Amino acid sequence: MERENFGSKLGVVLAAAGSAVGLGNIWRFPVETGQNGGAAFIIVYILCIVLLGLPIMMSEFLIGRSTHSNTAGAYRKLAPGTPWKWVGRLGVLSGFVILSYYAVVAGWTAEYTVLAASNYFEGKTTVDFPRIFSELSANPWICTLWMLAFMVLTHVVVVRGVKSGIEKFSKVMMPALFVIILILVVCSVLQPGASKGVEFLLKPDFSKVDGSVILSAMGQAFFSLSLGLGCLCTYASYFGKDTNLAKTALNVSVIDTLVAIMAGFIIFPAVFSAGYELNSNDVGPSLIFITLPNVFQQAFGAVPMLAYVFAVMFYFLLVVAALTSTISMHEVVTAYVSEEFSMKRRKAAWIVTIACSVVGVFCALSFGPLSDVKLFGLSIFDFFDYVSSNIFLPVGGMFIAIFTGWYLNRKFVKDEITNGGTVRAPYFKAFIFVLRFVAPIAIGLILLNQLGVFAFL
Ligand code: PHE
Numbered sequence: 036m037e038r039e040n041f042g043s044k045l046g047v048v049l050a051a052a053g054s055a056v057g058l059g060n061i062w063r064f065p066v067e068t069g070q071n072g073g074a075a076f077i078i079v080y081i082l083c084i085v086l087l088g089l090p091i092m093m094s095e096f097l098i099g100r101s102t103h104s105n106t107a108g109a110y111r112k113l114a115p116g117t118p119w120k121w122v123g124r125l126g127v128l129s130g131f132v133i134l135s136y137y138a139v140v141a142g143w144t145a146e147y148t149v150l151a152a153s154n155y156f157e158g159k160t161t162v163d164f165p166r167i168f169s170e171l172s173a174n175p176w177i178c179t180l181w182m183l184a185f186m187v188l189t190h191v192v193v194v195r196g197v198k199s200g201i202e203k204f205s206k207v208m209m210p211a212l213f214v215i216i217l218i219l220v221v222c223s224v225l226q227p228g229a230s231k232g233v234e235f236l237l238k239p240d241f242s243k244v245d246g247s248v249i250l251s252a253m254g255q256a257f258f259s260l261s262l263g264l265g266c267l268c269t270y271a272s273y274f275g276k277d278t279n280l281a282k283t284a285l286n287v288s289v290i291d292t293l294v295a296i297m298a299g300f301i302i303f304p305a306v307f308s309a310g311y312e313l314n315s316n317d318v319g320p321s322l323i324f325i326t327l328p329n330v331f332q333q334a335f336g337a338v339p340m341l342a343y344v345f346a347v348m349f350y351f352l353l354v355v356a357a358l359t360s361t362i363s364m365h366e367v368v369t370a371y372v373s374e375e376f377s378m379k380r381r382k383a384a385w386i387v388t389i390a391c392s393v394v395g396v397f398c399a400l401s402f403g404p405l406s407d408v409k410l411f412g413l414s415i416f417d418f419f420d421y422v423s424s425n426i427f428l429p430v431g432g433m434f435i436a437i438f439t440g441w442y443l444n445r446k447f448v449k450d451e452i453t454n455g456g457t458v459r460a461p462y463f464k465a466f467i468f469v470l471r472f473v474a475p476i477a478i479g480l481i482l483l484n485q486l487g488v489f490a491f492l
Contacts, residue, residue, distance in 0.1 A: 038103055039197040041273050046202040048286045051270050053205040053359030055291040056212070058140055059259040061353055062323050064295040065302045067255050069322065072243030073235040073303075077296065079249055083256035084288055087477065090469045091262050091432050092284040094439035097451040099271030100278065105370035106265025109272065114442060122434045123371075126265030129427040130367035131387075133264070135394040136419045137364065138189070141357035142181030142399070143324060144350055146171060151346035156328050157339060168324045172402035179399045183392055189361040190388040193369055194381055197273045201362055208355050215352045216294065219301045222345060229304030236299050250481055258424050259291055261363060263431035269367045279458055280451065294356075301349070302327065309333035323353070365391070426482070433478040440470030 041047045068076050102109040107123030114120070150156065150167075159167070171177060192200045223229060257263050267287075271280075302322070309330045328346060335342035365387055373383035397405065401416040410418040439448060445467065453460045460466070 039273060040275055041202050042198045043202075044278065046198075046206055047270075047274055047278055048283055048290075049205040049209045050201050050359075050363075051267060051283065051287045052290040053201075053209050054261045054266055054270065054363030055259060055287055055360075056209070056294045057259075057261075057356045057360030058137065058144070058353065059255070059360075060291065060295040061298040061356055062140070064255060064259065065299050066322050067251050068236075068299055069303070071248045071251055072240060074237055074239035075241050075244050076248055076252060077236065077299070078239055079244060079252040080255060080295075081292065083253045084260065084292055086469065087253065087432070087474050088256050088260045088262060089284055089288055090466055091435055091474060092260060092267055092288065093280055093452065093466070094435050094470060095262065095265065095268040096271040096274070096280040096284060097448065098435070098439065099265075099268035100274045100280065101447075101451050103272050105272065105374045106268045106367060107371055108374050109265070109268060110438070114438075119434075119438060119442070122431060122438065123265055123268075125427060126263070126268070126431050127368055127371045129264035129423050129431060130266060130364045131391060131394070132419050132423045132427070134189075134361055134364040134368070134391050136398040136416050136423075137357070138182045138185045138361055138391070138395050139178060139398045139401075139416065141185045141354070141361060142178060143171060144353035144357055145181050145185065146177060147324065147328070148347065148350035148354055151328070151343070151350050154343060156332060156346055157343070159329070159332060161329055161333075164325045164329045165321075167328075168321060171324075173406070175400050175403045178403065179396055182395045182399045185358070185361060186388050186392045186395060188358060189365050190384055192358075192362050193365045194384045196380065197366075201366065204362070205359055208359060212294075212352060212355055215348050216297050216301070219345065219349060219352070220297050222341070223301045223305045223308075226304060226308035228308040228310070232302075232304035232307035233300070235303050235307070236296070246484070250484065253478070253481055254425060254429070257428045257432055259295060260288065261360070263428035263435065264364075264367060265431070266363050266367050268435075269370050270363065272370070277454060277457075279454065281458075281460065281462075305330045426486075429478050429482050433475050433482070436470045436474035436478070440467055440472075440475075 041050060098109050098113065099106070102112040104112055105123070106126045107120050110117075110119040110121075110123040192204050194200065195203075224233065261267055271278075274280075274283075306326060310333070311326065311330070327349070331342045331346045331349075335345055365384070368387045368391075369380065369384045372378060372386055373380045376383070378386075398416045398419060401408070401414045405415060408415055413421060448467070449460070449463060450456070452463065452466070
């Protein structure tokens with residue numbers, strides 16, 4: 036079967052950035068920043084991106100591009116007859132699990148877009164929003180239908196293939212996303228009282244940095260960059276020979292980090308301007324579904340039109356950002372099923388969509404009818420979220436670092452990074468050092484700590 040490639044360099048960067056930029060940036064990042072003390076957390080986060088994120092992303096890129104394979108096939112080709120293929124398979128499993136619950140949250144953003152567009156939020160006050168959200172998340176029909184709708188939307192793009200599906204979609208949607216984000220940042224920062232929010236994001240207080248802040252920053256870096264599950268490895272398998280891997284990784288990381296920080300600049304100035312206190316529950320996981328719609332009403336209430344436009348744009352933005360990410364998770368699994376079981380892409384995509392939808396239904400019901408079902412003390416949704424982002428992704432990332440740093444031939448790695456000696460890589464020694472020592476040790480310690488094996492932080 037002839038394998039597709041991305042058509043242009045811009046397409047490569049925008050598709051990979053589309054995967055990275057998602058609910059992780061706009062929903063999860065502000066929550067983590069709010070709970071971990073603001074500017075100081077952001078600095079630790081950026082350190083994690085540079086020290087761990089960049090080198091591991093480059094490793095995923097080189098593994099994918101050199102083999103032109105799905106992530107499990109890639110390890111099979113580079114390390115035939117060894118257990119390394121299990122790193123790829125773990126990635127496929129992670130993609131499957133994350134897609135199943137991520138589509139539920141994505142579904143909520145779609146429902147909120149519709150609510151915002153039908154002007155449902157007008158005149159609602161602080162007491163109404165918690166109720167609106169808990170009614171939505173407990174409603175089995177709405178949650179399931181939106182989750183399914185999101186799966187189908189994702190399916191439609193993936194089935195069209197890499198160039199005319201994923202690349203084309205990302206090329207239109209990513210620039211649109213930036214424009215919306217910029218408008219929202221400007222609106223938010225201009226609100227009266229917004230400067231306190233700006234200060235929160237820019238003035239670090241390092242006394243707040245402790246072990247758990249570092250943990251959260253690393254977890255957030257992996258999740259946000261789509262790292263550790265072979266997602267970017269799969270995308271890289273469609274890169275051309277002349278794609279500059281280091282530069283692409285740098286571009287994607289910069290875009291992803293900028294979007295996260297800009298999301299902070301949308302949310303915190305608006306939150307402060309509406310008079311919220313940061314140490315309350317207002318900045319918990321419900322931030323974008325309970326606090327924010329209220330903020331829109333409070334902050335722009337005097338100009339209902341503005342409150343309306345702001346809310347519709349914001350939730351639509353979330354839908355788009357989520358979709359370019361679900362596409363990438365779907366692609367990891369679809370490429371695997373199609374190539375490892377020699378199946379037509381269309382058929383493989385259907386199998387993935389149906390299987391993820393079935394698991395997704397359980398996640399969708401996990402706030403309503405199934406809220407009493409507990410796995411290891413967590414609801415189905417929380418269990419999937421915990422296992423995939425806190426365990427699977429870091430474990431995957433650690434093994435990717437070890438594989439590139441220790442297993443692969445160093446000349447081979449250098450050839451890939453420099454495109455056969457045509458681009459310079461003065462940082463190469465440092466890159467290998469990080470992959471061999473820094474990344475595995477740091478991630479290993481943090482994981483052991485997280486699993487409660489021992490507490491060092
Ligand atoms: N990076 C995406 C986000 O920030 C989530 C994601 C994780 C996508 C893993 C693909 C793989 O929302």
